[in-house]
Amino acid sequence: MTKPSDLDWNDLRYALAAMRAKTLAGAARSLGVEHSTVGRRLVALEAALGAPLLTRGPEGLSLTAIGQTVAPLLEQMEQAALAVQAAVRSQTVRVKLATPSAFGRLLAPHIGAFQAARPEIVLEVLSGSRPADLRKGEADVALRSGTVDGDDLIAKKIGELDWSLYASEAYLARHPASAGSFDLRGHDLLGFEAGTSNAFLARWLEENGEGARVLMRYREVSDLLAACVAGMGLTILPCLLASLEPSLRRLTGESLGKSRLSIVYRKEAPLAEPVRAVIELVTEALRGHLGPPGRRG
Secondary structure: OOOHHHOOHHHHHHHHHHHHHOOHHHHHHHHOOOHHHHHHHHHHHHHHHOOOOEEEEOOEEEEOHHHHHHHHHHHHHHHHHHHHHHHHHHHHOEEEEEEOOOOHHHHHHHHHHHHHHOOOOEEEEEEOOOOOOHHHOOOOEEEEEOOOOOOOEEEEEEEEEEEEEEEEHHHHHHOOOOOOOOOOOOOEEEEEOOOOOOHHHHHHHHHHOOOOEEEEEEOOHHHHHHHHHOOOOEEEEEHHHHOOOOOEEEOOOOOOEEEEEEEEEEOOOOOOHHHHHHHHHHHHHHHOOOOOOOOOO
16 A cells, blocks of 8 residues: 655646646646656656556547546645645745846836835745746746736736837947838847747837848847847837836837736735735836836937
8 A cells, every 4th residue: 555655745746737738748848847757757656656647648648537536636735735835935924026027127116115114025036038837836926928828827917018119329320210110121130039928029020120130139128128228239128118228219109019017926825915015016116107108219
């Protein structure tokens, strides 16, 4: 008979991911590992239990009769683990906030004031293009641009980000460009790395960049913004962030694209007061900046 000590509890997490995704590859993507790792973990778990949980077929993975019994128990274990994590965090009053890159400068003054007013809350800010996995507890609350997937997540829209074409004064002194013109021939462009969430903006640059040279491609908006400020080329930026840079000039009066900006948190997690305070902090810090931006330059 299998004893609890015979089980690797982490294998249960891999099994749950495989049950949800119905393929090893899908489970691997959700966990950020190789599909072979998921397969190895699943085999180890089934060996420890002495029974198969999933069968492999041409259409993917399907639950065995025992797997159908075990699946809801694994869901309960995950919820219990999240509850334990939330209970510990509520005692330490530590809140993790995930934000897209480049938003740090906008939020910093508000965070400073917040921490002066609420010194009992330790706020950890995680910045980057990869969305933090709230289900795994990588963050308590996230600021996200674009659509948000997942029935177990709540996404409250704060506003919309307008994107437009920008260049620095230093670049325009070397390569003059007419405001409102989409003629990019002869210009140096700064683009987005393939696979980023800004695919529609990358497509605009490709469609309108005939005769131009794509000098660099970036994944992080913060790097793209820094390169533009440094005078390396023309690029598309969120107006909200570009407006903070005095040296940048907006070249297109109309918005070239919009992306939804939302506060996201887990649906099943009771919102502790410190988490609600951080949500209010971010919402109030950004709401005043998300109206239709005025044209600069």
